[in-house]
Amino acid sequence: MEGHQRNLYLYERFNARVLGVSRDDVITLKYFANSLDLTFPLLSNVTSFLGVSVDAQLDGRPIFSRRTVIIDKAGIIRYVRNGSPDFKDILLFLKKLNQKGRLDPTTGGKP
């Protein structure tokens, strides 16, 4: 999460926004965000519905485990990686997507 916070200015440059999703409750997330000085939203996803709703739930697993998902303006999942985020890979991917226009809000997600 700290890595995402460091990269916020770059995400903004690539017209991307970051959301953290956790199964922890709201009070725990507030404490966590405060301890790391995070300024981007953290969503409390205690029932794991978010993973299901964006179709990013791992098959056969009842929980939304650590994954990085990039969704474009049209709601299409463009990138899914399991495990700890590879920040350089994420940034390169966002840069590429932005250059193609898929994350440009003025084009409605169309290239």
Added chain:
Amino acid sequence: MKRISLLFLCLFLMMAWLSGCATFETEKKAVPYRLTAQGTVIWEDEFEFLPPPPDWKLLRVEGEGGDIDFGFTRSDPGTFPSMTTFAYDEEPFGCSTKFEDREREFFKRFLFNAILQFRVLEKKKAQVLGGEGLEVVVEGKDPVKKEKVRAKVVFGKRGERIVGFYITQWRHLDGTYDLSAFEVFDKFVKSFKLLKKSFYETL
């Protein structure tokens, strides 16, 4: 006949020993640094710095996201935990790009596992990596474990991001610090040059 056999055996063993030496030579792994004629080290064609004296051992840690963290460590005379370590850190704790904010964020987590209360001994602006920077000297004590640490943290800028250098010197609560190690660290920081743009600057 027996003497000739023994001679052949000795020759064979010597050949085997020598061929073993040759094998070791070819199996040497490439190191990420090279020495210059001026006595500096060039690390992965990205950084150049003055290395510490030979009694310091190289320390390398893979940072999150493949960022480069490396440093040097030395065992000091005296009772446990007499040790000094210094390092370059591409992504020091915290997120802010302002030095004062980053310092606050950094010390929330620096040596977190040791559960120390830090006392700031000195804080001043400094020239780091050819630009503005911040130096902070602190001391932390643990009366339960009877340990103490003196640390110096130097923040500088690499592009838009803050990078850091730090040295920690651990001692028994009754021990005395060896400030000459801090002079070695200062020379390392002062000599440190960025030879190319960081990944983040190229985006």
